[in-house]
Structures are given as C-alpha cells and as structure tokens.
Amino acid sequence: MAKGAVLAIWIVSLAVAGLVIARAQFTTDMSAFLPRAPTQVQRVLVNQIRDGAASRLLLVGIDGVPVEVSAALIRGMAARVASDRQFAMVQDGEISGLAADGKYLFAHRYLLSPAITPTHYSKDNLHKALLDDLGQLSSATGGIVKQTLPADPTGETLALAGRLADEGTMTRHDGVWTDAKGTMSLLAAQTVAPGSDLDRQEQALGALEQAFEAVRTALPGAQNAHFAITGPGVLGVHARAAMKRQTKQLSGIASGVVAALLLAAFRRPSILVLAFLPVASGVVAGIAAVALGFGSVHGITVGFGVTLIGEAVDYAIYYFTYAPGGAAGLLRLWPILRMGMALSVAGFAAMLFSGFTGFAQLGLFTMAGLVAAYLVARFVLPVLTPRGGASRLPNLPARLLPPPKLAWGLCGAVALASCLEVVSHEGPRWQDDITSLSPASAADLSVDRSLRAAAGQDDQSRYFAFVTGRDLQAVLQETETLVPVLDSLTGEAIRSYDAPTLILPSEQRQHERQAALPDSATLAADLQAASAGLPFQPGLFEPFLRDVQAARTAPVITPDTLLGTAMRLKFDAMVAHDTDGWTAMTSLAGLRDPQSVEAALAEQGAALVDLKTASNGLLLDYRREAVTLAACGSLAMTALLVAVLRKPARVAAVLLPLALAVLATTALSLAGEHRLSIFTIFGLLLTVAVGSNYCLFFERRVAGEPLALSSLALANLCTVAGFGILSFSAIPVLRGIGGTVAIGAFLSLVSGAMLIPPRRAGA
Amino acid sequence: MKALSVAIMLVMALPAEARADIAPDAIFHTLAAVKTSRAHFVETRHLAMLTAPVIASGTLSYTASGHVEKQTLVPASETLTIDGDTLTLVNASGTRTIGLSDVPEIGALVIAMRGTLSGNTAALHQHYELTATGDSAHWVLLLQPREAAVQRLIQYVRIAGSGASLTEVDTLQTDGDESDMRIVEDRP
Incomplete structure (x- = not known):
C-alpha cells in the first residue's frame, strides 16, 4: 500500500x-x-444506593467544644441552610421542625389510625376512652393531653405520633440532637439531588461547610469546633476527587517513568x-x-x-x-x-x-x-x-537463563510454595464485604461509621419486609396484609416495625376507615351516654363530633398530601418504583428470629430482606461473574492458541508459564492482603493478556538464536513501572489491579523465559 | 462595687426575722443545703374542661443536685423522673424519654421546682422573674416566666415553703387552669 x-x-x-x-x-x-442488578431486590437496592432517600441524607456532627457551643453551632447552621433550595429538609432535632408532621397526623387522624374499626366509637369504648382521659388529665402529661382532648378524646393523634416518633429516642441538648454521650451535636439534611449526582452533592456539601464556617467565626468560643460530615453523597464526592487526583498523579508519574525508560533505551x-x-x-x-x-x-x-x-x-x-x-x-x-x-x-x-x-x-x-x-x-x-x-538494543545472551533442569526445579518449587500458600488460606479467600469495593477512603468510612453510630443509625434499617406490586395502591395493600402478621411477631421475633402504611394507608383502607366512622347523630347520642356521670363540660367535644363528620367524606390522602413533612422523605425511602413496578419496604427493628419471620412473611407473599446480606450477596454475584468471565476469557485465549499453534505441546508451552504466573501472583496477593478481591481477578486477566505476548515471543525463538530478551525486558519494565506505581494508591480498585499486574507481568516474563524451550532450528 | 457586695453580705448575715421580706437567694441558700428529701403530695387540678377538679396523690423525692422523682399512686400509677435535661415518664402506656425543652408543658414546671430545691439560682433567673415574700419560717416564691413560649402556657408558679421544706406548689396556667400541689415532708 x-x-x-x-x-x-x-x-x-x-x-x-x-x-x-x-x-x-x-x-x-x-x-x-454498579451492576445491572439481576433480581428485583438487588435492583431496588442499587436504585436506593444511587437515588433513594437514603442516598440523599447528609449527617453533620460537631464536637471538640462544650455541647452548649456545638448545639448553638448546629442551630445556627440549620437556620442558615433551612431556606436553601438544595435541601429538601434540614433537621437539628428541634421539635418545632416537625410541626408540619404533627399537623398532618392531626388533620388526617381518622384516615391514618389503625384503631378505627366499626366498634371503635361504640358507647362502651367511648366511655373507656373518657375515663382514660380523666386519668391522663391528672397525670404529668395532662398539659399536653388537654390540647387535643376536645377534638380527639380517643387520643388517635398522640397514638400515631408515639408510633412514628423514633426521633423521640434521640438525646438532645437544648433541643438539638446529640450523640448518646451528649458530647457531639448533630444535624441531618436531605438534599433534593440524588446521592449519585455528585456535582450537586458537592454543592450541597459546600453549602453546609460554608454555613459552619460562617457560624463558627461569629460565635464566641467556637474556634476549636470540629466539623464532620458524612452521607453517600459526601463519600462519593470525596472518592471522586481522590480518584481524579490519584489517577492523574499516579498515571502522570507512570507516564514519566515509562518515557524516561524509553528515552534511556532509544536516546x-x-x-x-x-x-x-x-x-x-x-x-x-x-x-x-x-x-x-x-x-x-x-x-x-x-x-x-x-x-x-x-x-x-x-x-x-x-x-x-x-x-x-x-x-x-x-x-x-x-x-x-x-x-x-x-x-x-x-x-x-x-x-x-x-x-x-x-x-x-x-x-x-x-x-x-x-x-x-x-x-x-x-x-x-x-x-x-x-x-x-x-x-x-544489545541482545541479552541466553546464558543469563539458568540451565533447563534448574529452571524447571526453580519453577516447580515456586509452584509448590504458591500452592501451599493458597492452601494455608484454605483455598483462595475472598473479600466479600461490600465496603472493600467502595472507593471511599478508610478515614471517610470511619467518620461515616462514627457519625451513624452517634445518630443511632448503625443497626437500624438492616432488615426489611419487602413486597412488590403493579402500582402504589397494590404495594400499600400488600403491606397492610402484612401488618397483622407483624403485630403478632412484635415483642417476640421482632422488637418493632415501621411500615409505610403508618404514614400513608392504601386508599382502600382509608375508605374502610371512613365507612367505619359513625354518622353524627349516632356519635352524638353515644357520646352523650358515654359521658354520663363524668365531669366533662357539656359541649366540650363539639370539635370531635365535627371532625369525625368531616372525615367521613374527606378526600383520601395521597403522597402529595405528605409534601412538606419529614414523613414524606421517610415514605419515599420505603416505597419505590421503576419500570418493573412498585416495591414497598417495611423496616423491622430488633429482629431475633430471622427464620420464623421469613416463614411468616412468605405466607403473605412477602420476602425478608437483610440489606447487609443482600449487598454482600451483590458483591458475591459480581465476584462469581468476574471469575466466570475470567474463565471464559482464558478459554477463548486457549482456543485461539490451539487454533493457531495446533500442536498441544506448543500450546502447553505457552500456557504453562502463564498458569505459573497466575498461581504465584495469587499466592503473593493472599500473603500480602490475606484476601482476594474482584479487582485481583481483573488484574489477573490483564496479566494473562500482557504475559501471553512475552510467551509468544519465546515460543517463536529458534535454538541458537540470541534471546530477544532486551525488548521484552524493556516492555516489561514499562508495564511493571506503570502498574507498580498504581499499586501505591489508597483506592482499592487502583491498588488491586496495579499490584496484581505489576507482579503478574514480571513473573510471566521470567517464567516464560525459563520454561519455554526454543524451537529446533529448521523446525 | 466592693462596698456594695460587702453591704449585701452584711444584710444576708442578719437574722431573717429582722427584715420585712426574705430575699430569694436566702431561700435558695437554705434549700441548697438539703441533700436529700422525701415527701407526700396531693395535687388538685381545676380545669375549665371539667365540672369538677381532678385529684392525684403520691410521693416526691429529691436528691442533690437536681434529681427529682414524682411518683403518682392515685388515680393511676405513674413515675416522672428528671435527671439532667432528660425527663423519663413511666406509666401504663410505657416508658417515654423526652428532652426537658421539648415539652415546655412539663419542663417549665420541672425547672421551677428543681431549681428551687437545688438552689440553682442561675437556671431559675434565666427562665423566671423571681419575687419572694414572707420570712424564713413562711416564705413564698413567685416565679413568672421570661420566655414567650412558656408565657403562652404558664402565668406563674408559686412555691411556698417553711425553712428548708416546700409546702405548696401552685401553678396558674395562661388558659386559667390551675394546679395546686400540697406537700408534706416525710420525717426521717
């Protein structure tokens, strides 16, 4: 041409x-x-990790100063970012911040309350409720009960609030959340942007950091305050920055080294x-x-x-x-x-x-x-x-290599030692904890753990009852059929549960509750009879009669009714949909007996999901896939070798050094890191790709010819330098692949040179 | 400034009977010396909602500094414990732990009582305007809330006592409801 x-x-x-x-x-x-997840649970999991409500959560902790000061800092920060459009919610623990939630529960109590059944407002039940009210009025909480009594004598609002007030278990100082020891003040914020939108997460992170700095400089005694922040978005932003920085730095260094090597060789x-x-x-x-x-x-x-x-x-x-x-x-x-x-x-x-x-x-x-x-x-x-x-380039003499007998002995010894090392680890041990995949730094992960523990989030939301359906109403109804089962398990197999239908019942259930409410004449007459002999002022319960009447014909509540409440965020975290349909998750706390819970849920067509097992299972799937793919890759390469080289002996000559390199690299990785990761597998695949080149050169060598080792050595040096430098990275993926390839490529070259016999001249 | 403080110290050192009205700090000084005490109470509440008062009774105990336990026995068993900023309520419907500032309906009264018992004048002055009348044998302390949030709920708390003992805690709420707690200290 x-x-x-x-x-x-x-x-x-x-x-x-x-x-x-x-x-x-x-x-x-x-x-x-993240993979294109195969099962629906995994898909929901991956979607939650990417975009779910949990992915939008940012958690701020301030310590290093007296708790009065850190609480004031948190409050100041909350005030600054509260009006920021980037945040869907900013909560520092102040009960007044939950005013919208209280209003929602009160306004829709007759549609929300699981207690509403046709007999709930019978004469007898009303009488019992009124007697109970009298007791409440003389109790320490009388001042609170009094406020809702005329409109809600059966205490539906307080019961609903008590059911949902997991925030109530948090300790507070001066109205601001603190950790259990009371030394760190906490703030939770939810971004509008999904956790995977790292550019917008970075903005939100910046806004919180700025707010902290502004409040700190203005507040006396706050100079030593220590600011910590975590959340999936924060981890992502930091990991991306580190990845960019390290890739740039390390590949810069690697390119420099390779360039220097080439310059030295060719001048x-x-x-x-x-x-x-x-x-x-x-x-x-x-x-x-x-x-x-x-x-x-x-x-x-x-x-x-x-x-x-x-x-x-x-x-x-x-x-x-x-x-x-x-x-x-x-x-x-x-x-x-x-x-x-x-x-x-x-x-x-x-x-x-x-x-x-x-x-x-x-x-x-x-x-x-x-x-x-x-x-x-x-x-x-x-x-x-x-x-x-x-x-x-000067050709390296063949006598650099040990004589064949010694070479085979040496390689045999290495193979044996490698096998022993692998066996001593009881076969290849795998790193099956999903955090090993995370590009987040160890420091970030430890901040994440301690802040989550401080916020009491460490063990929560691990187990879920999982239902699927074609639309929102279907999954809500499915969840409602679970509720009696969960009620019977509560106190035994589980400590408590938190279902999305406590926040938003299905429309069907809301209509059932409306139908269970008595008409105003009946209710008025029964209330009259129920309060006979009790010291309530006549007409006191007019608001109650009016509200029940209104609730009978009120429009049903929808997710839109929840807008502006903190409960909406919680609801969004529990109910999700994608192209395959809808899913609803009911979180189970204090699970003691997974088997019986699983069996009880299965009877109702629901699954018990352990997020930790599910996410580790996800990793297990990736790893199996990686092993399968690597095996397929090796098979494809072998097939190609067989097709071209034809003679089994020649194919074996090429494959043997590669197998030895893979085995020895695996043993070295195990000895160094104690665990193999998915990245080791990709590293080995790459090793075989590079190493096979060397072996092909050796395979073509004719006896008596000088060894073409110099060009191979130069190429190998470039590879080892390039990947070796990557292995200094703190990021698991870079370190894993870099180290594996550097070691593997070198071993392939050495074992190829020693083990592949030259062709007989003229063959 | 120095002369003034010397004068205050002199006045404080005078026998209480010698003055028309006792100073609040003198009451707190006496109360702060009490390390532990137990008492019975009867609390009568007059509520606009009801045509008759509701009455509760039980025991009170106090341990320095600031640990208060109010145990209601009649009409229903209920235990209210205050420790630091945390309020724990145990009754038939379970155990609830709440921050004092989260429930001003309970917190304001608790701060008034505990502040008086422990002689923690700083906390009291922060939340209330204080006026004392009477002498050390029969003193009355009037606490009027400073914060708007509490003013919306409570007009005043009136605490009466004799020497180092509380005899009555009377609360008038802003909506006109009133609670009157009579206290009889247990003799050790």
Missing part, C-alpha cells in the same frame, strides 16, 4: 473518531460501576513521541467505540482504559527494536504481535458481558484500542520511521 494512502487512512480515521468523541456524552456517575526524543502514537490512537479509537456502543462514555473508562491498553506501548517498543534488523526481523515480528493482540482481545472480550456497565465499557474500549494500536504500529510506524530505533 502506498505510504500516502496509509497516512491518509490513519488521519481520516482519527478525524472520524474525533468527531464521534466530540459528540459523545461523558458521565462521571459512579453507578456505571532519541522523536522515538519517544512515536512510541506513544499507537497507544494514543488506541485511546481515541477506544473512546469512539464506547461512545458508539454505549451512547455515553464514563470518565473512569477512559482513565482505566488507557492503563489497560498500556500493552500497546510494547508494540512500539518491539517495532523499534526489530526494525533495525531489517525486513526479515519484521516479518517474524508482525505475526507474533498480531497473535498477541488477538489473544488480548479474546481475553478482554469476556468483559463485554459484565453486569457492570463500567466494565463492559472497559472491555469494548480495550478491544477497539488494541486493534487500533496494532494497526498503527503495523502500518503507520514503518511509514513514519522506516528504520525504527537507530541503534539496536
């Missing part, structure tokens, strides 16, 4: 890819690295630029492919993808070291490179089927990137620099 045509095709392709990229949508939403700056051409073209092709395939490109896909196709730098290195040898050398190089590229593509193709959108994107990115990088190395580099690196 004419040189001009090659360059033209290359430039036009880049331009087209550039156009695609210019029109592509880039996202930073971390949820791309020509122009070679340096040319060496990055295949990778750069691969990145452009990768982004464009993802944009076309997925509609949008995740920021992390780009960041990681560049790392994953780092092996393309090797293509250039191989070209520069082979080209001075003339056409004969190149004729041998290209088939090896093509095969290596095809093996990597076959391995990474498995990632396309990952449930994580992010990993699927990475798979496509890598495949497109490697193909493009190979094509550029194969066709463009020879046009731009026909003679490759000006000077040949």
